[in-house]
Amino acid sequence: MAQIIGGIGTSHVPAVGAAIDHNKQNEPYWVPYFEKIAPVRAWVRAAKPDVCIIAYNDHASAFSLAVIPTFAIGVAATFPPADEGYGPRQVPEVAGHPRLAWHLAESLILDEFDMTIVNEMAVDHGLTVPLSVMFDQPEEWPCKVVPLCVNVIQYPAPTGDRCYQLGKAIRRAVDEFPGDERVLILGTGGMSHQLQGERAGLVNADFDLAFLDRIVTDPAGQAAVPHTDYLREAGSEGIELVMWMIMRGALDEQVREVHRGHHVPTSNTSNGVIVLENA
Amino acid sequence: MTTKYPRATPDRAPRDYDDIPGTYVMDGDHSRRGYALNMFCMSLNQEANRDAFRADESGYLDAYALTDDQRDAVLQRDWLGLLRLGGNIYYTFKLAIFDGLSMQQVGASMSGIEAAEFQQMMIDGGRPIEGNRTTADLGATPAEEQH
Numbered sequence: 001m002a003q004i005i006g007g008i009g010t011s012h013v014p015a016v017g018a019a020i021d022h023n024k025q026n027e028p029y030w031v032p033y034f035e036k037i038a039p040v041r042a043w044v045r046a047a048k049p050d051v052c053i054i055a056y057n058d059h060a061s062a063f064s065l066a067v068i069p070t071f072a073i074g075v076a077a078t079f080p081p082a083d084e085g086y087g088p089r090q091v092p093e094v095a096g097h098p099r100l101a102w103h104l105a106e107s108l109i110l111d112e113f114d115m116t117i118v119n120e121m122a123v124d125h126g127l128t129v130p131l132s133v134m135f136d137q138p139e140e141w142p143c144k145v146v147p148l149c150v151n152v153i154q155y156p157a158p159t160g161d162r163c164y165q166l167g168k169a170i171r172r173a174v175d176e177f178p179g180d181e182r183v184l185i186l187g188t189g190g191m192s193h194q195l196q197g198e199r200a201g202l203v204n205a206d207f208d209l210a211f212l213d214r215i216v217t218d219p220a221g222q223a224a225v226p227h228t229d230y231l232r233e234a235g236s237e238g239i240e241l242v243m244w245m246i247m248r249g250a251l252d253e254q255v256r257e258v259h260r261g262h263h264v265p266t267s268n269t270s271n272g273v274i275v276l277e278n279a
Numbered sequence: 280m281t282t283k284y285p286r287a288t289p290d291r292a293p294r295d296y297d298d299i300p301g302t303y304v305m306d307g308d309h310s311r312r313g314y315a316l317n318m319f320c321m322s323l324n325q326e327a328n329r330d331a332f333r334a335d336e337s338g339y340l341d342a343y344a345l346t347d348d349q350r351d352a353v354l355q356r357d358w359l360g361l362l363r364l365g366g367n368i369y370y371t372f373k374l375a376i377f378d379g380l381s382m383q384q385v386g387a388s389m390s391g392i393e394a395a396e397f398q399q400m401m402i403d404g405g406r407p408i409e410g411n412r413t414t415a416d417l418g419a420t421p422a423e424e425q426h
């Protein structure tokens with residue numbers, strides 16, 4: 001059977017993608033951040049995932065306000081990088097895993113998570129930046145990807161607990177998947193940041209560090225945190241952190257923290273990363 | 280105040296996030312106010328549309344059911360006003376990308392400071408949460424915040 005080999009939580013800041021694409025990783029502004037993700041890259045190299053399930057959000061790229069799925073799963077064989085307004089990112093096309101994706105879609109819906117099934121979808125920085133965080137600049141991405149797209153732009157996003165429970169359902173589905181795939185699950189977005197309004201630039205490092213602690217030791221407690229606490233304390237775009245709960249839900253109750261990094265700022269964002277293994 | 284447009288009064292019962300200062304939650308009330316505006320912004324994802332908008336901004340906007348204020352705010356690049364008129368930052372940022380602006384430049388404009396100052400604020404750890412949790416923190420009365 002397929003197995004979950006671990007989970008990664010990471011911000012998916014566009015500027016990080018741009019720094020990688022334009023070879024700025026050695027510039028003074030970026031060195032401290034990239035030093036903090038070096039152990040993530042080393043861990044992923046050793047862990048050799050066959051497929052990554054990436055919980056991310058679309059930022060007005062594949063989806064608009066015309067149709068707003070709360071949870072959408074990509075079942076296609078390929079997903080092209082989206083044009084977000086300046087032409088598509090020059091990164092490899094993302095290869096899907098249709099057999100696993102369809103298994104997940106069917107299993108999750110029968111498990112009462114009413115997924116939207118997507119056969120055609122461009123993927124934006126929310127999905128491709130985490131790939132760059134893990135794999136830098138390969139010719140081809142070294143693993144397949146199942147995109148799990150979560151609405152966190154139109155209020156209300158799914159609750160933290162709903163995301164946590166979805167993660168648990170994903171775990172059940174992966175555990176039943178006939179195959180020997182090594183599956184890595186990612187929760188992306190955050191950490192504290194606010195892009196909009198007079199309060200733009202908000203960062204709450206204390207909130208972020210407490211979140212990193214709690215996602216390891218008290219995920220059910222963190223899952224109960226209401227939206228308004230995220231909006232107020234972590235900034236209006238900090239609500240993206242609910243997607244990390246999907247990743248956490250797919251892991252065992254007890255996890256081992258392999259690596260943690262936190263860096264302020266990358267662009268307008270407090271940037272966090274964590275690598276977890278089942279204990 | 281960096282925009283002439285007041286904050287809209289929500290057409291719904293008060294909510295517990297209404298007192299978060301300088302923040303426009305994209306709820307149903309906000310979304311229905313800004314639907315056409317945001318969909319215009321979304322259209323700039325396509326190169327052909329960017330070319331058409333570049334050639335004739337005002338004519339291009341005719342295809343979208345914008346209010347006069349929304350149309351003005353687009354043409355004036357009133358970044359804060361666009362939010363107050365129903366815009367969402369992920370959508371309005373498409374217009375900023377079109378203009379070649381960074382998120383930090385737009386953030387500076389919306390918060391009424393210079394871009395260099397905004398950038399330095401981020402390097403220094405960002406806008407602190409202390410003093411920015413509620414409108415009461417800022418010493419503004421709710422009425423001031425709303426209008």
Ligand SMILES: [Fe+2]
Nearest residue numbers: 057126189240
């Ligand atoms: Fe995001």
